[in-house]
Amino acid sequence: LAKTTQPISMDSYEGQEVNITCSHNNIATNDYITWYQQFPSQGPRFIIQGYKTKVTNEVASLFIPADRKSSTLSLPRVSLSDTAVYYCLVQIYNQGGKLIFGQGTELSVKP
Amino acid sequence: EAGVVQSPRYKIIEKKQPVAFWCNPISGHNTLYWYRQNLGQGPELLIRYENEEAVDDSQLPKDRFSAERLKGVDSTLKIQPAELGDSAVYLCASSYSGGIDGNEQFFGPGTRLTVL
Numbered sequence: 001l002a003k004t005t006q007p008i009s010m011d012s013y014e015g016q017e018v019n020i021t022c023s024h025n026n027i028a029t030n031d032y033i034t035w036y037q038q039f040p041s042q043g044p045r046f047i048i049q050g051y052k053t054k055v056t057n058e059v060a061s062l063f064i065p066a067d068r069k070s071s072t073l074s075l076p077r078v079s080l081s082d083t084a085v086y087y088c089l090v091q092i093y094n095q096g097g098k099l100i101f102g103q104g105t106e107l108s109v110k111p
Numbered sequence: 112e113a114g115v116v117q118s119p120r121y122k123i124i125e126k127k128q129p130v131a132f133w134c135n136p137i138s139g140h141n142t143l144y145w146y147r148q149n150l151g152q153g154p155e156l157l158i159r160y161e162n163e164e165a166v167d168d169s170q171l172p173k174d175r176f177s178a179e180r181l182k183g184v185d186s187t188l189k190i191q192p193a194e195l196g197d198s199a200v201y202l203c204a205s206s207y208s209g210g211i212d213g214n215e216q217f218f219g220p221g222t223r224l225t226v227l
Contacts, residue, residue: 034215043115043202043218044154087153096167099144101153 004088004102011108018075020105022088025069033064033071034089038104044087047073075107083109113137115219117203123225129191132222136184136205143180144216145188146202154202160186190224198226 005023012018022033032051036044048055048062050071055062061074075082085104092098116135124130136143141162146154157176159167162183171178175194180186190197200223204216 036216041220043204043220044216045218046215049215097159098167098169099156099159101155104151104153 004090004100006086006088006102006105008103009106009108011110012078013110014079015077018078018082018107018109020073020075020086020107021070022073022102023070024088024090027068027090028093029068030093031068032091032093033062034091035060035062035073036087036089038085038087047086078107078109080109080111083107115203115205115217117201117219117222119222120220121223121225123227124193125227126195127192129189130193130224131190132188132201132203132224134186134188134203134219136186136203137217140205140207140217141183142206142208142214143186144202144204144206145178145186146204148200148202148221150199157188193224193226195226198224200224 003025030051032049034049035047037047038044048057048060050062050064052064063072085106087104088102090100115137118133122130143160145157147157148154155170157171158165158178160180163180176190178188200221202218202221204218206214206216208214
């Protein structure tokens with residue numbers, strides 16, 4: 001059964017690049033990985049999604065190595081407003097699209 | 112465009128009482144999800160609907176939890192009777208497609224349940 005593991009917390013400073021890694025065992029080649037951002041008292045908000053190599057959008061990049069044992073969310077030049085909890089979500093293809101969230105990484109961006 | 116609407120936002124009940132949560136997904140989204148999120152943890156899927164059909168309810172505690180999605184739009188999640196351990200935030204989400212090839216879920220603000 002797939003399981004995801006993330007660091008509990010991370011600290012950064014404004015303007016820095018932040019990389020948050022999610023470890024996930026038993027991930028097949030067509031299992032999707034999605035990252036969400038959550039602020040207090042709000043529901044999670046979609047950041048980026050992919051299933052192989054590298055995906056980039058206007059706010060983040062997602063790196064998935066060939067062994068697929070982990071994925072990394074990269075946030076370029078973070079600001080104070082990026083302080084939030086970040087979750088990885090794995091969707092397991094051969095289990096009917098079963099959805100498994102990680103425990104979340106609390107990112108604190110300091111001035 | 113309106114997002115996912117949930118009500119109530121907060122609910123305080125005594126144990127053994129029933130409680131119900133309501134969710135209105137984004138128009139045109141045929142997939143609806145109910146999650147439970149305990150403090151400091153990631154969301155845990157309770158049930159996923161494709162239109163009116165519950166396609167994954169493996170994590171729903173069926174002895175006390177029930178859900179329905181009549182007409183494939185709005186959904187209600189019920190707990191009866193509530194226990195102290197049910198205190199959590201209940202999140203509803205919707206997506207255009209819940210297929211196993213990835214999708215973007217849109218979450219509501221959640222209902223914070225406190226069981227005394």
